[in-house]
Amino acid sequence: MTQHNHSGDAGGEEVPFMQRLLDNPFQLLALGVAFPIVIYMVWGLIEAVTIPLAP
């Protein structure tokens, strides 16, 4: 990672989106929680609880 100013630009250049994302622990935390919760757990639970009961 190059040295840069965290105030938003580096020597007048805007910090790229990916750089800003990787430098923000809380955005990463939000993504890291949301992805598995939705794709793995919520999707899996919807499938599990919507199994029809045997007559």
Next chain:
Amino acid sequence: MAGNSFRQCPTSGLYFHRSAESLMKAHAVMAVVFFLIGGIFGLLVMLTRMPSVHLLSAETFYMALSIHGTDILIFWIIFFEVAVLYFASSTLLRVRPAMPGLGWLGFLLMLVGSCTTTFSFFRGNSSVMFTSYVPMPAEPIFYLGLILFAVGALVGCFLFLATLVVAKREKTYQGSIPLVTFGALTACIIAVVTIVMGAIILIPTFLWSLGLIPNVDPLVYRTIWWGLGHSSQQINVSAQVSIWYAVAAIVFGAKPMSEKVSRTAFLLYILFLQLASAHHLLVDPGLSTSWKVFNTSYAMYLAVLASMVHGLTVPGSIEVAQRKKGFTNGLFEWLRKAPWDNPVFSGMFLAMIIFGFIGGITGVVMGTEQINLIIHNTIFVPGHFHATVAVGTTLTFMAITYFLIPVLFRRELILPQLAKWQPYIFAGGMVLLILFMLGAGTLGVPRRHWDVSFSDAVLKFKFAGTAITMLGMAGVGGILAAIGGGAYCLIAVGSLVFGKRLDENASLFSSFGFPMSAPAYKVSQPDQLAMSPIESHGSGSHAAPGTFALALVFLVTFVVYFFINAKYLSSLWHMS
């Protein structure tokens, strides 16, 4: 900030804050205690699964298996990982830890929780093994212990994040956080979601064990529980990869081949690594093929890609550093002339190779819905995760311990010759154990089974003689690995107690979490993060032909092994 709170290690140049240092030591020591307990019971399990020994009774076997699984897969690794979080935040960013008092509360919760759960195993009514599937009941204190432990670990995670905030606010570093800290952040994020899923399922299960709710649905339990059970092992992967980068920097002064690529690979871990939990549910009815295939054969491959990136860039960065030192003959002089007698390096490198070649490849095989059918719930599965956790993670943690004993604990290693051999003994034993477990599993030998001879079963079944022989050979490997694990405990604990003091302020008590006496701390606030190798930013070059040759060997092995399994499946299930 009043007074001096930091000390600088004269060997490594690293700064340790008084409070963070104590927290690191306490967590690391408890990790080794649980490694010892879990390891002893692992040996007993192996000696029971060896058909010629068959040591324990059925009841004791399942108790031993429960202790081995939980104490190693949860308590040993997470205690150590919380120590890594304090190291990667406070030490690498040269900052005071946020709210150390709360850190001690977290430690206390982890200690009480781990002891409570282990105690519940010894009472004999909670032999539900690591997975504790409902409706198989355990005593309420089993679940309560796990919940307390998880809350304590969660406190450690949030204090890591809070320490990052403090470091940024107090401007103790410039630019981005170091790559090792970024890897620890990845481990922290995965730990948070793991613990959240654990809480979602363990709290109702605890209430069920108390009789307060009537039942917990088994499929719902299994789906959410694996978000805890498998994801907890993904915390390890991120932590161990961070340590690989740290060891490359410590031993070789190596810089990552590309910071951007390495950080992007960690981002893939954050997004996709935990989805691999689904491979445990590939034969479960009720979950659709779409859910299974997306979570394993699509999303999981992005995490596998990330591991392959790390598997390329860590040895690649070492090769680049070695070539700069003049080891340029042929493809592999850099590797031949690496410090193989330094257990910090040898442990880490063996861990990486075995993790990738055995753990990684078998993991992808298990994550493929069709091929998974050959080995699902066989002893192949523990064969796989002994390659990833028992070697990948555990041997990595052992390797970094040899660095931390003089640097963090300020003690000289005892038995240095044994320390040189210990990674080889442990890895050699584990490779034997793993390969024969994989082989026996491919022949259908089940996991977690007390007696595969079915001597007292109504319906008899006889496994091939090869499979039984493989179980015996796996036992030999297990015994060798136990000797290696015992040597690690002996060296680690022995060094803390009897090792020569490298600092006159280091006392017996300071080996176990108390601060060293006041004169050890001479610095009130270190300078803003300087560019020493482990802390530095930037990227090395890409000229690593030896590593690329190794990567090609890996890819060929991968393809051949995958093809063999697909071919084997086609011979077992004839399709018209």
